Amino acid sequence: MVTESDLGERLRRMPPGSAVALRLDPARYADHYLLAINATVRDVGIETNARSIYVSVTNPSALVWSIAQTLDVPPERLRIVDAISHIMMDYRNPLPNATYLESPRMLENIMLRVEYLLRKEPGQRHIVVIDSVNSLAIHNPTKLLNEFLHILLNNLKARQVLTVLLAVRDDSSPAIDQLLALVVDETIDLGEGVAPP
Amino acid sequence: MAPPEPGPHPATARGPRDRCSTGIEALDNILEGGIPRGSTVLVAGSVGTGKTTLSLEFLLHGAERGERSLFLSVTEPAAKLVENMRSFEFFREELLGTGMLTLVDIPVVYERLGLDHEEMRPDEIRIFLATLDAFLTESRARRVVLDSLTSLAYRIQREERIRDFMLRLSEILTAHGCTTLLVSEIGPQPGRYSLRGVEEAIVDGVLLLGNARRHGDILRVLQVIKMRGTPHSRAQYVVEMTPIGLLLAPHFQGESGPEE
Numbered sequence A: 001m002v003t004e005s006d007l008g009e010r011l012r013r014m015p016p017g018s019a020v021a022l023r024l025d026p027a028r029y030a031d032h033y034l035l036a037i038n039a040t041v042r043d044v045g046i047e048t049n050a051r052s053i054y055v056s057v058t059n060p061s062a063l064v065w066s067i068a069q070t071l072d073v074p075p076e077r078l079r080i081v082d083a084i085s086h087i088m089m090d091y092r093n094p095l096p097n098a099t100y101l102e103s104p105r106m107l108e109n110i111m112l113r114v115e116y117l118l119r120k121e122p123g124q125r126h127i128v129v130i131d132s133v134n135s136l137a138i139h140n141p142t143k144l145l146n147e148f149l150h151i152l153l154n155n156l157k158a159r160q161v162l163t164v165l166l167a168v169r170d171d172s173s174p175a176i177d178q179l180l181a182l183v184v185d186e187t188i189d190l191g192e193g194v195a196p197p
Numbered sequence B: 001m002a003p004p005e006p007g008p009h010p011a012t013a014r015g016p017r018d019r020c021s022t023g024i025e026a027l028d029n030i031l032e033g034g035i036p037r038g039s040t041v042l043v044a045g046s047v048g049t050g051k052t053t054l055s056l057e058f059l060l061h062g063a064e065r066g067e068r069s070l071f072l073s074v075t076e077p078a079a080k081l082v083e084n085m086r087s088f089e090f091f092r093e094e095l096l097g098t099g100m101l102t103l104v105d106i107p108v109v110y111e112r113l114g115l116d117h118e119e120m121r122p123d124e125i126r127i128f129l130a131t132l133d134a135f136l137t138e139s140r141a142r143r144v145v146l147d148s149l150t151s152l153a154y155r156i157q158r159e160e161r162i163r164d165f166m167l168r169l170s171e172i173l174t175a176h177g178c179t180t181l182l183v184s185e186i187g188p189q190p191g192r193y194s195l196r197g198v199e200e201a202i203v204d205g206v207l208l209l210g211n212a213r214r215h216g217d218i219l220r221v222l223q224v225i226k227m228r229g230t231p232h233s234r235a236q237y238v239v240e241m242t243p244i245g246l247l248l249a250p251h252f253q254g255e256s257g258p259e260e
């Protein structure tokens, strides 16, 4: 398995504006997820003095926030664009560091919330994390998702923002891999180097 | 992407000084820098689509750049509009005090002029327009918003009178060199940009705000329908209202391939 420091090192070496897919193994999802957050939002964030904009389509921001706190992510370095709480009816105590969208199908608005957060802090370095491509694919047709990722990643590249896309490996459906192959600069398999169980 | 189609007037060599920046960066880009100065533009849309918000941003941006800006409000009291403006981060209280930004309650003007008939007679329309003319001279406004043309025109019921009123109104605005947004309240049905249809023929431009559906979700959208002297995209853009102003993104269709 890729270690935290390996992953951090590889992300730091990426040219500015790169888009990287991190492939998580579903059988070791929790380990891989924590590894990904530690390496990107915490370590690369602190070492490169970047703030993270975390687009959450998988888990409500309340959960993302509490995980980040457990991992000692400095709170001022994390903003969450929450596109899932509304449709999960989990919207009772909005977090000050989160912004809420009505649905994960409002892809343009996801893009514009990210743009807003970037513009609010001109001169600040940012990392954008998309959690996850699979969750976006549950709610959106592939062609729409393709258009979204294409335009979003182009914009982020122009702003020299590092983008990290979480993708859970799904051997039964090649659509997500095909999609990612078109839009990212590199894919890092977090289970790499380990024989499959 | 296909190159934009040429506008109705051949594009002349225009500098940025001939363009009135709306303050909405993406809209300025679509309009090659902004609305041509001196134009009268209809901002059409159904209720809640963002017409007032867009108009306020347009004026605040102008006032911020030292262009005197005037909001003529028919439907909402000025005090409430000031409240709305405070949600913009770039709002500054001084703009109101220094006369850079003036808000006028039109119902108060009606009352002063004694225009209390449900339907304005031609002589009353003349009085109203003469008052506006004098006010524009006095205020030296470069940017004007009328919110809304619809509620004003509601008191002028006959179509030929509306046409005359519209022609005279745009003459006055043009004579003063104002760049003007006329808010038009329409139903959600597509195809029309004003209640009577005569307004849209007289103006120099039409911006359409509306709602687009995606499954159960509703996206706010904006489209430039017409803008004289400007080759522009007619594509729909999704709008997000933020404290730093309106932000626009292309409206994803997810249908056509990249080769289109």
Ligand SMILES: Nc1ncnc2c1ncn2[C@@H]1O[C@H](COP(=O)(O)OP(=O)(O)O)[C@@H](O)[C@H]1O
Binding pocket: B045, B046, B047, B048, B049, B050, B051, B052, B053, B054, B087, B241, B242, B243
């Ligand atoms: N910064 C903002 N963020 C989110 N919603 C907003 C913001 N500003 C205004 N709105 C909402 O947008 C809606 C449309 O506003 P408005 O411009 O008054 O529409 P219209 O004039 O077309 O009727 C209102 O319901 C208002 O609450």
Ligand SMILES: [Mg+2]
Binding pocket: B051, B052, B053, B147
């Ligand atoms: Mg309004």
